Amino acid sequence: MTHEHDHHAPIEAADEISEFEVLETAIRELAIEKGLFSPDDHRRFMEWAERIGPHGGSRLVARAWLDPDFKQRLLADGTETSKEVGIDWLDPTGTGTPSDFTYFYVLENTPAVHNVIVCTLCSCYPRPVLGQAPEWYKTPHYRRRVVRWPREVLAEFGLHLAPEVEVRVHDSNQKSRFMVMPMRPEGTEGWTEDRLAAIVTRDTMIGVALPRADWTADRSPAMT
Amino acid sequence: MSGDDHYPVLMATLRSADPGPPEPDRTPAPWEANVHATCACLSWRGTLDNLERRHAEDTLGQTTYADFPLHARAAVVTAHSLLERGAISERELETRMNQVRARFRQA
Numbered sequence: 001m002t003h004e005h006d007h008h009a010p011i012e013a014a015d016e017i018s019e020f021e022v023l024e025t026a027i028r029e030l031a032i033e034k035g036l037f038s039p040d041d042h043r044r045f046m047e048w049a050e051r052i053g054p055h056g057g058s059r060l061v062a063r064a065w066l067d068p069d070f071k072q073r074l075l076a077d078g079t080e081t082s083k084e085v086g087i088d089w090l091d092p093t094g095t096g097t098p099s100d101f102t103y104f105y106v107l108e109n110t111p112a113v114h115n116v117i118v119c120t121l122c123s124c125y126p127r128p129v130l131g132q133a134p135e136w137y138k139t140p141h142y143r144r145r146v147v148r149w150p151r152e153v154l155a156e157f158g159l160h161l162a163p164e165v166e167v168r169v170h171d172s173n174q175k176s177r178f179m180v181m182p183m184r185p186e187g188t189e190g191w192t193e194d195r196l197a198a199i200v201t202r203d204t205m206i207g208v209a210l211p212r213a214d215w216t217a218d219r220s221p222a223m224t
Numbered sequence: 225m226s227g228d229d230h231y232p233v234l235m236a237t238l239r240s241a242d243p244g245p246p247e248p249d250r251t252p253a254p255w256e257a258n259v260h261a262t263c264a265c266l267s268w269r270g271t272l273d274n275l276e277r278r279h280a281e282d283t284l285g286q287t288t289y290a291d292f293p294l295h296a297r298a299a300v301v302t303a304h305s306l307l308e309r310g311a312i313s314e315r316e317l318e319t320r321m322n323q324v325r326a327r328f329r330q331a
Contacts, residue, residue, distance in 0.1 A: 019238075026317055036266060049257065
């Protein structure tokens with residue numbers, strides 16, 4: 001990726017001001033003036049929203065790999081069981097956000113079934129557990145094609161599934177968000193939850209990659 | 225004012241909406257992130273519960289604000305709910321929007 005500063009989009013001209021932006025600013029300023037919340041409250045939420053990552057999802061998967069009872073609870077009720085790792089989808093002061101209030105489903109990969117998530121309509125994504133969606137997740141190329149040709153799209157990510165593996169594509173929406181629980185890879189026997197969580201990367205929980213014992217997203221591929 | 229009633233100050237913002245079908249490929253504008261944070265703060269501090277607002281978005285989005293683009297409904301419905309609860313008045317909102325608009329145009 002390059003950053004070509006010579007090709008900035010033009011800054012919005014004054015006559016192109018969005019009335020919705022004007023409305024947003026007015027609401028926020030009035031709410032602050034009336035003491036409904038503080039500027040600091042707002043800033044903290046903005047900063048939080050921009051920094052959340054996939055660590056919550058990684059923790060859910062790692063714990064499920066180690067604890068069969070937790071795994072069953074997670075698969076049965078993702079929204080409620082997420083609270084056990086400190087993620088409350090319904091609590092805006094925790095890790096949920098207003099746009100994320102919805103039902104949360106964890107999809108278990110098995111030797112016979114591989115799951116992958118998408119939002120064909122826009123960019124719905126399980127942010128409380130995975131953070132901000134990667135840019136490619138929002139592209140029409142991914143959204144439109146993965147529901148039609150999932151094997152081909154997964155192959156473009158380097159994930160080649162055997163013909164006998166069923167691929168299930170789950171379309172996120174305003175009411176339902178999904179996360180993939182990948183299978184625990186070989187070579188991880190005896191590992192701690194922390195060590196396991198490190199190999200459960202974002203893409204493995206979207207379903208476009210599989211976790212590997214020799215790979216974490218915390219270090220450069222060139223260093224492995 | 226409640227239910228299917230509408231607030232003229234909010235309906236007037238519809239002039240910002242692009243005519244035509246929804247744009248699924250559009251990139252969210254920065255102000256949309258501000259709306260989400262504002263909603264989170266209002267819920268956190270007890271003025272407007274997120275779940276109530278989401279239900280209001282569903283209901284009003286199919287009726288009063290059906291012509292509004294999806295990405296604008298959170299802002300419009302949040303304002304609608306604050307007006308309905310008396311947390312802010314229409315006059316206050318209209319005056320502040322005029323001030324904000326004037327500030328933006330100075331830039």
